[in-house]
Amino acid sequence: MLLSRGVNRRIGRAMHDYSMLTDGDRVLVAVSGGIDSFVLAWLLVEWRKKAPIHYDLAAVHVDMEADANGPGPMAQKLRRSISALGLPLHILPARWQPDLLPTETTKTYHDLCFQCARSRRTQMFVYARECGYHTIALGHHRDDIIETFLLNLTCAGNISTMVPKQNLFSGRLTLIRPLAYLDKVEIEEVGRQLRVTPIRSLCPLREQTKRRDMQHLASLIYQQIPGAKEHIFAALGNIRQQYLLNQSKERHLP
């Protein structure tokens, strides 16, 4: 399958702008069962065929359905589709599962969503370290980056977002997001051409998170203001420090 010229160029530009991959890297691509991370896994396989560098590649999945009998049905299905790409899939039974939740009324959906994602990430970080992988590739895209910015702006009182490349633990682990310059719809189009069927999410909180609210907010802004998406994304790399405030956060947050 051929990627459109624009899509191919923006993947290349993201990889290049952030020097995401170098020769000899050992890369784990994190696959959720969703379209974005499957397309990313496919892309990293294809990219390696034509890249002037070589990197080792394997996939990892944190299985929310795993039980004493082993991987759940979704993870097994995912293993089949990932192995069709020629990649091994490491399945990690999730340590944190929604039905293991304490019945705490103080926790909001957002807290729980955050905890679940953090636990998943920690499991992948530990696995990467134990198995000698220094890079984890995630399927976040431009819409995710803008929604995170809106979330941090409106709910956390800071101006920040998820970055296309992030060094952690003094550089011992790097997160990369090669789809950072693509829109969700573009990735879905690639997924359609690859005939990817998303494996349904088990997340019971999915429809009720602040992230979902940010998706609605973003789509309202885009409907009202043509070009807003491009401008917001550009703004994230165009900080005018001298036109920001120097008050302390504590003084103004409730």
Ligand SMILES: Nc1ncnc2c1ncn2[C@@H]1O[C@H](COP(=O)(O)OP(=O)(O)OP(=O)(O)O)[C@@H](O)[C@H]1O
């Ligand atoms: N259970 C999981 N196991 C491994 N990686 C995961 C898992 N869930 C999410 N990820 C990684 O984190 C990224 C962002 O997760 P998020 O939940 O926002 O994505 P998604 O919409 O569920 O799935 P996708 O982005 O693959 O379509 C995914 O693209 C994937 O790289």
